[in-house]
Amino acid sequence: MARRSIGQERFGFAGGGRAASSLDTLVSLIDWNPIGELLDPLYPAAKGEPAWPPLAMVKALLLSIWYDLSDVMLAEALDDRASFRRFCGFSANEATPERTAFVRFRRLLVAHKLDRTLFEAITTQLKSKAVTVKTGTLVDATIIASATEGDADARWVKHKGKRAVHGFKAHVGADADTALVEEVSITSANINDGKAGPDALPDNPGEVFADSAYRGNHFRDAVRAKGGIPRIVATGMWGRDEQETLRKLHEWNQPIHRVRGRIEKIFGTWKRCYGLRRMRWRGLAKAAVQVHLTAIAYNLKRTMNILAVLA
Secondary structure (H helix, E strand, O other): OOEOOOOOOHHHHOOOOOOOOHHHHHHOOOOOHHHHHHOOOOOOOOOOOOEOOHHHHHHHHHHHHHOOOOHHHHHHHHHHOHHHHHHHOOOOOOOOOOHHHHHHHHHHHHHHOOHHHHHHHHHHHHHHHHOOOOOEEEEEEEEEEOOOOOOOOOEEEOOOOOOOEEEEEEEEEEEOOOOOEEEEEEEEOOOOHHHHHHHHOOOOOOEEEEOHHHOOHHHHHHHHHOOOEEEEOOOOOOOOOHHHHHHHHHHHHHHHHHHHOHHHHHHHHHHHOOOOOEOOOOOHHHHHHHHHHHHHHHHHHHHHHHHHHHO
16 A cells, blocks of 8 residues: 655745744654654555555644544644644645544554554653663553443452442553653553553663552562562551551651652543543553553653753
8 A cells, every 4th residue: 555645845834934832842852763664564555545654643643642632633633733734744735634544543553563662662762861860660550441331351440439440451660750651551450450560660670669559579579570679568567566666667658659659640641631531442452552652642741841841
């Protein structure tokens, strides 16, 4: 399948005193050429209608996350907004993808299992700009409701004092200093945090801060195997004097809570700002696409903000 050529009329934006946009900064954060090369396996067929460039489609999906847009709203905004066109590489007057193009493209990402590859490639570039010295890692998980209770890959989970949720769980490892997401693993919602936690550990994690759900040898051994030091919230300690034991427990837990709590801001941004309150599509594979794209979108914005402070 041939690919369309886009952006040939780049001077279409000139002369109008174009408004500055944060998207212009975001698009310059990384080298997109190697990202485009990762997408080469898509659209391999020689026949059929010319396909939209995969890199432009990935950028469009990132826009849908930053602005919490449905496929219909994304198609309309891309057709109408100059900053969206520039970010994706479209010129001022050429055609842009319709809603169904995004549906087909997501299916290709799932079929070729490229969502994780894209996340790793983009995050590696961003870490080289923002992470100077690795000192620690935050590990936690968040539950995301399924698109429908008919999703066979999702599961019910019930925590004390909260309503039951049918959905998935995103297990995340983030840099303790920059709050950049370094590792992501997606499971059904009923998978224990401690069991899936090792999949959220980056290499050489430093001190690993986690809540009491991660206590137990399975997670601790995984941390040590990667050269890290476990800093996990304790629920109890041995001691003869009750008050002295409670004091030691508080002294151990407080520093962990103070650092570990930073990961809640990541989940808050994902859910309040990026529409990850609920999965948009059915199935574990498509849930993974949504979470990986959300993590990419978050890391790009986070890196932009970090570099703005350092400038």
